[in-house]
Amino acid sequence: MEFVNAFSVSLQSVWYDSGFASFTLGNGIMIAVGLLLLYMAFVKEFEPLLLGPIAFGCILANFPNTGFFGEEMNVMKAINYGITYEIFPPLIFLGIGAMTDFSPLLARPSTLLLGAAAQIGVFVALGGAMLVGFDVHEAAAIGIIGGADGPTSIYLSTKLAPHLLGAIAVAAYSYMSLVPLIQPPIMKAMTSLEERQIEMKELRQVTKFERVVFPIVSTIFISLLLPPIAALLGCLMLGNLFRESGVTDRLSDTAQNALINIVTIFLGTGTGMTMSAESFLKADTLLIIALGLVAFMGGTAGGLIFGKIMCKATGGQINPLIGSAGVSAVPMAARVSQVVGMQAKPGNFLLMHAMGPNVAGVIGTAVAAGTMLAMLK
């Protein structure tokens, strides 16, 4: 009899400690969301490198009684620290800097204007978010989705609206993977066939001196002007300096391969871990996803409008299609400009021309984030 009692008590104890006893409908829905994101990442190949870890982190975050965010330190809590203390986004930027070639931007610096114009989407979404009831800090974090820059979106939302991080990250990365679907209809609607057929002159050669000095000078200038983004921009430019110096190949290789891959795993998993049922299953999440789309479309339109202005101002030397690459999403947005240009005129190579506004968009989004931080924090 004593054995049966002990066995029954043990079984009850196992049951009450298990996740099944505390499992809620919300947990079930979020695990289904995680599975859907996994499907999109691995079957549909929508940003699999980031959406995969985010999806798995989302599933892990919705198991009750795991103690991931309890008193004791554990691996998931440590990973979460990397998000909370804004460690991972600048490290991702280090790798991106090592992968980025600023030559097209240095050869035609006027394309920085397109990178600035494409930030219009950020501010349109910010205004929209405030109109539907988000406070100014939340609205700024939502608006930055329009910059099409994942690390910056995570960086800003961690600082201004950490409770919205999961929804903002999912919206940002989902829309970035959908750039080839979202942008072309807007590009075709806003430009004439003649404009899309414009062939651009070959870019001038950029010297090594320019490529080495630019990351140093721009870091000094922007970091002094907007200190809140010194970590982001400094890492971007340091990575680029590794690439361009010609004497730090090993560091450049590590930054653009091993380091960024490791940090991507942590950033994705940690972001997914913020998607608990309590924080994600809200009407706000749907609003954020809708506003993210508005931001993306606004950014694309802003870049195209400025592209058309530059086309007129230069007497038809600039193809307005490169304006849409002003949203970051490197190099996908530039590839979309290339594809739409090729559809209008086979043999019209816009890729290198579009890389200028594309990398300008990365700087522009970081500057927009820094401006909002300086103003709102």
Place this chain on the structure above:
Amino acid sequence: MGHPATTNPLIIMMINMTVVFIVLVSLIYVIKLIHFFDPTAKKEEEKSEEKISTPPPAPVQTAQVVEEGIPQEVIAVICAALANYGYAGSQIHAIRPILNKTWEHSGRYYHE
């Protein structure tokens, strides 16, 4: 977190957009200054002028290498793309696939 100076969306939009444009326009001038003070620019220009002034050497016929497994259509596309940038078909020495996937990977990090 402190109180922002204003919560009017329109004013926030205008101020932020203005700052973004000012910073990026300043960067345009920074780039132009770097180009202006570039001590290596003249040497590069001289080098390219020398290249132009020296008569081109007689074309050396080298065996062109095309790795097996590359379809004829792909070779044609590569040749056409290079021809568009002013290179003759005889200047292509080899066409072979590389294992570097930096572009593919960089496309997936952003998202960036």
